[in-house]
Amino acid sequence: MTTMRAAVLRVMGAPAPYAASRPLVIETVTLQPPGPGEVLVRVRAAGLCHSDLSVIDGSRPRPMPMLLGHEATGEVVETGTGVASLAIGDAVVFSFVPMCGHCEPCAIGRPVLCEPGAAANARGTLLAGSSRLRDSDEAALHHHLGVSGFAEYAVVSERSAVRIDGDLPPRIAALFGCAVMTGVGAVVNTAGVLPGQSVAVFGLGGVGLSALLGANAASAWPLVAIDVVPEKLALARELGASHCIDARDGDVAAAVRDATDGGVDIAIETAGSEHVLATAYAATRRGGTTVTVGLPAPDRKFSIPAVSLVAEERTLKGSYMGSAVPRRDIPRYIALYRAGKLPVDRLLTHTLALDEINEGFDRLARGEAIRQVVLFD
Numbered sequence: 001m002t003t004m005r006a007a008v009l010r011v012m013g014a015p016a017p018y019a020a021s022r023p024l025v026i027e028t029v030t031l032q033p034p035g036p037g038e039v040l041v042r043v044r045a046a047g048l049c050h051s052d053l054s055v056i057d058g059s060r061p062r063p064m065p066m067l068l069g070h071e072a073t074g075e076v077v078e079t080g081t082g083v084a085s086l087a088i089g090d091a092v093v094f095s096f097v098p099m100c101g102h103c104e105p106c107a108i109g110r111p112v113l114c115e116p117g118a119a120a121n122a123r124g125t126l127l128a129g130s131s132r133l134r135d136s137d138e139a140a141l142h143h144h145l146g147v148s149g150f151a152e153y154a155v156v157s158e159r160s161a162v163r164i165d166g167d168l169p170p171r172i173a174a175l176f177g178c179a180v181m182t183g184v185g186a187v188v189n190t191a192g193v194l195p196g197q198s199v200a201v202f203g204l205g206g207v208g209l210s211a212l213l214g215a216n217a218a219s220a221w222p223l224v225a226i227d228v229v230p231e232k233l234a235l236a237r238e239l240g241a242s243h244c245i246d247a248r249d250g251d252v253a254a255a256v257r258d259a260t261d262g263g264v265d266i267a268i269e270t271a272g273s274e275h276v277l278a279t280a281y282a283a284t285r286r287g288g289t290t291v292t293v294g295l296p297a298p299d300r301k302f303s304i305p306a307v308s309l310v311a312e313e314r315t316l317k318g319s320y321m322g323s324a325v326p327r328r329d330i331p332r333y334i335a336l337y338r339a340g341k342l343p344v345d346r347l348l349t350h351t352l353a354l355d356e357i358n359e360g361f362d363r364l365a366r367g368e369a370i371r372q373v374v375l376f377d
């Protein structure tokens with residue numbers, strides 16, 4: 001058994017600021033040893049993502065109590081029986097959908113849609129169906145997306161971990177687990193952007209800026225960035241955006257159409273708002289594709305003119321975890337980073353200690369940070 005410090009969420013919906021309400025409680029938690037097909041990982045770095053915040057504020061409900069954190073990296077320190085793909089000492093990035101390898105989505109190469117993986121994530125368990133986490137009263141805690149990275153150690157299915165080169169700094173490696181895999185994947189996997197196609201990215205958080213980097217690497221042009229935070233727009237300009245639009249300034253769809261000769265080929269929505277999605281659709285040209293990556297609250301709906309799909313040959317696509325094949329994509333994106341073609345280090349705005357995590361989520365909620373990473377040493 002492993003004893004460790006961990007950030008546990010016991011109640012959703014605490015009021016901001018979180019520095020005062022402190023929804024994430026640093027507790028001593030025990031981890032049971034890895035079962036068959038599972039590994040124990042010493043966590044080195046874990047990023048703060050808007051999807052964690054959506055659980056904290058209750059807009060994306062999950063079973064409580066839960067040990068949050070799904071964008072993380074670490075080193076394998078113990079393997080359970082039957083583990084074939086990983087060995088002690090391997091550096092790994094976690095993938096927040098475990099892939100069983102046997103269901104139909106896995107069989108057809110769409111492991112993001114793995115059915116046992118989705119069921120385990122909804123239950124808050126590992127792929128094997130149970131929790132390895134116990135609090136100081138021996139009560140089980142739920143796992144977050146099969147990872148639970150806001151802790152010194154994690155037990156995960158080997159199908160939730162991708163081996164990477166060990167010399168990548170953990171603060172950078174963590175970003176590939178969610179922001180980069182989701183944002184770059186939306187561009188190259190879901191949208192299939194080709195050189196010279198115009199792309200507009202709505203929302204410039206970690207995922208949106210990763211999408212921008214991916215579109216730039218794919219030679220999209222023009223490349224339009226939209227947000228409400230001037231500092232994020234300035235960063236987007238440095239990262240390759242040809243046009244930056246402040247969404248507070250009037251008709252955003254019209255501004256995108258002006259920048260792209262009548263409408264953008266591919267719009268990527270990462271804001272998690274049905275209103276932004278409607279704007280993205282309106283900014284897309286005839287024959288264009290609108291990709292939505294953000295996660296609106298479950299009760300939100302949006303409407304479009306139904307005939308536009310046919311008469312204008314439009315496509316509207318969802319993209320979960322960048323439609324990724326993690327064992328293919330994470331090493332590829334890391335190679336692009338090393339080659340200087342995907343400067344994801346520019347997304348890292350803060351590093352923090354585990355005790356500072358509530359303050360970190362305040363910064364994320366206020367739009368004052370892009371990616372913040374908790375470092376463990």
Ligand SMILES: [Zn+2]
Pocket residue numbers: 049050051052070071178179
């Ligand atoms: Zn995330």
Ligand SMILES: [Zn+2]
Pocket residue numbers: 099100101102103104105106107111113114115116117
């Ligand atoms: Zn599967």
